[in-house]
Amino acid sequence: MVGKANDSDKELMVPVQERLRQVIDALGVSVYQVAKDLGENSSKFYNILNGRAKPSYDTILRLLEQYPQVRADYLLRGQLPVLSEEEDNARVIEMPVRYRELPFVPTRFYASFIETYTEGLSLEQLETYRVAEHLVEGHKNAVIIEISGNSMSPQLISGAKVLAVHIDPTNWEYQSGGIYAVIYRDYFVVKRIKDNELLTKQRLTLHSDNPNGGSVTVPRKDILGIWKVVRVIDSPVE
Template sequence: MQSEDNILAKESSESIQERMRQVFDALGISIYQVAKDLGENSSKFYNILNGRAKPSYDTILRLLEQYPQVRADYLLRGHHPILSELEVNAKVIDLPVRYRELPFVPTRFYASFIETYTEGLSMAQLESYRVPEHLIGNHKNVVVIEISGNSMSPQLSNGAKVLAVHIDPSDWQYQSGGIYAVIYRDYFVVKRIKDNELLTKQRLALHSDNPNGGSVTVPLKDIQGIWKIARVVDSPVE
């Protein structure tokens, strides 16, 4: 078996990072989805595509196993095409994609959303965002939120659109480990809940994934609403 160095040495003028980007584009999938499919941290793939790291041979093999339509000859050596041709007798079935219009909170509406939320905001007053039904699944009481800033990068980049599920106040004390949108006082933030002390000390600790994003501890009395981020529905290419 050839060593990893020998195989990667047979690259074309395109870097392995650029070929991986081309593969993801051809598959029509985001970095977040690739990381989820492979059980990896998305920051690993952001670092690879941004040229800060090279993929290991194990990562390349796992990619080829997960997405068998990707041609190893392209990924390893840059020989086109990127994806395998359809078999002669294969039949393409074009399944219709069904969409739903969901309430949308863009960054420019944050302030208005905060002001009107406690006054019984009607979801009909919000803009809407079209989302494929398979991404919504069985979630109820959902909105789409546009991410502002990079405090949650690389998991959530600036401008990403995320599906957020409203959490009933009676369940606030049980939320931990995930990423949440929280309205408190005059703030609307998206942070990770690591230390939920609502039951014992009536406070909630919110943390940024980006070390430069900081953390904040919020008293229970200041919290107006909480939504759990279920998934990314659209994310800009970095």
């Protein structure tokens, strides 16, 4: 005889993407805001909510740290309630957040950044931008770059600040699929690398995500520096 499923069993049947959706609804925030607070790409969360991907353990931990009112028992095991209930004798414990000052390349500094880079740039010459330590995640030689224009929208819009890591010239040939900041001749652009032909044809093709942004092919001899964009730190709302 098959027994009737109890409420606890029903809770455990809720898939993780649905639990995440209910957590976001309970918090009363948008998917974009959650992604921004966690330093993640919003498209990653939409893929999770649509069942095309599953959240990593690291993402779940950061969500629980960012929103302490979310119950880990619900997010991990589906045990209600979704959020912690306030108690009269409860007290709020604020966890200290560590910050780091990283070199910052604002839009208005693009031209002088190119010029000083060709002359042997010292990162101490740059402005700084304050970033939570956990968003840096041990990346070395990282800088914060402000996005200019909408050639990389919708993922990166004008005014967004991104964390980018310097790529050693010996590794330029192996970069593909991601978004990169590239200095070539007297240009400083943020584009996606799809066609890396540095090994075969000594050239690199940089693409815009926005169909109206076009693409550009750059000879290796014109490339002065490459940084890989690894995280959105801050982004205005369109």
